[in-house]
Amino acid sequence: MSRFVISLCALGAALAVGAASRAEDAKPGADIALKDKLEICSGCHGPAGVSQIDGVPNLAGAPDLFTEWQLVYFRGETRMNEQMTPQAKDLTDSDIRDMGAYFLSLPAPAPTGPDSDPALTQAGAKLANERHCAQCHTETFAGQGEVPRLAGQREEFIVKALHDYQHGARRGRGNVIMPEIAYSLNEDDIKAVAHFMSRQPGK
């Protein structure tokens, strides 16, 4: 409940920021309120940007430029995804800016409960260090700029993202450096990195 209240406050703030630039947009979707568009997001990504669905990432606390880039790629058909490419088609520039600000403003999910597999976490930490993940994703793995937050991300989604990079399925930002990193990880490595990242508090 408290999370929902916070997210509504953040939504209000994001809407206020975006209102000024709304006038310049003349896209088909421009007359639909941002609030209604965000409700569509929350259908899968969760009302507070924390997903309860396998394969759907958490967006709460994601760097704003990261969210914006991905929406720009979906809208421009660079990144093809059954759900997201059509959803993003009619978003305006100011919608995308507002969504970037909105998801950044939501409290990032923190891992709860005891670690189900501390050994796996340890193996993941070692790999993260060897592969220099922190160089771009920051020392806490909270992400920065266009680089996504990994801390607290859903474990199975990180696995999916690394598989997508391995197979060249993921287009857009990240496809310069991530394919080679993902390629050299085996399935056990991927499981370990994903488990480790999902357990990070991000601060």
Next chain:
Amino acid sequence: MVAKLSRMISLALVGAGVLSLAALTSATTVKAQDKPLGHYNATTKDFWLHPPDDWWRGDETEAQRGLVPVPGQPLPTPAADLEKNLAAIKLPPGFKISVWASSVPQARQMAWGEKGTLFVGTWDAGTVSAVTEQGGKRTVKSVIKGLRMATGVAFTNHTLYVVDIDKVYAWENPEDHLDNLGPGKVVYDDFPPYTPHGWKYITVGQSGELYIPVGPPCNECLPPSGTAQVRRINAENGNAELWAIGVRNSVGGAIDPRTGNLWFSENARDWLGDDIPSDKLNLVSKTGEDFGYPYCHQGDILDPVYGKGHSCAEFNPPIVKLGPHVAPLGMKFYTGNQFPSEYSGNIFIAEHGSWNRHQKNGYRIERVTVNPDGTNASQEVFASGFTDGTKVLGRPTDVILAPDGSLLIADDQASAIYQISYTGK
């Protein structure tokens, strides 16, 4: 000399067996010195298709931790803000800069069609935009989608060429059907498949041939076959010649109108320090010259690992050292009539700007004056102010002359194209 060049060389390299390369150690930190020597098994095709990830990272010192490429700006800078940004641009007396087109996504290389359309490449958006003008109003439209790194575009012989990592695509008479260009015809497909440094630039030669650089898929490494070079491609029959070797990441070039020779810009390696090595402007005066990568940087610094056993005297030095990490990209010779006569035959180079150093460098348009044979070279800053040292307002990626002799500048940060004109006032 031939098409299928890279394939032939890769066979030769597989035959060479296991390569054991020294790890990418840096003499500047204890941490780096403690690293064990790397061992790579180069006998498999897999190795060459997927270079080891430590070819990119692992060279950074403690002081360099956290230096990352400048974050791109996903959305175009609104037109009103562009005008404000341009007020900060410094130019020589008599020149002015204005917004020529806004909302041109991730604007990279530009090429004029024969009916007045400006085609503009992107980077990882994988699209190509067309800027058309009707009744004094310019319209920007994404006309090609679904490529991976659609950075290099060129127009010659009634044909639009786009290079996307491993292929060159062609669209004949594209301006007759901009609304439906279709998938394009593949006219060359023999580039290596690497995405890192796989984005390219096309320089059109005087007989319509395409000069295209092929970057190595690493920061500093023994380049896999078919990379670290410039090829000259005949798009009519798919034949390719090796035009220059020892070339790192080059994303800019131009033909000297005085000689027909190829000049090209080149981005030097990262992680050697804030002030070395300098990026380069090179001249190819005869086929097959070696520009030194990965052994020698900026013409006079041997690489700490790969330079062993070499001397910089073995390689072609740069004509101009453009400065450390300035990231020179697109360039053109000035062949217009609008600018004062002393600009005639000068080279303008778009400098994207640094990320691999602590203080920003580049983010400007450089002017180079030089004889056709490379002698008497001098450089000066032509347009600066795209950063205040902290905030990045714009990142120049390419220059092209407009029909009236003004200079257009592409900017992939603000997603805009600017026009620099000489008014004399």
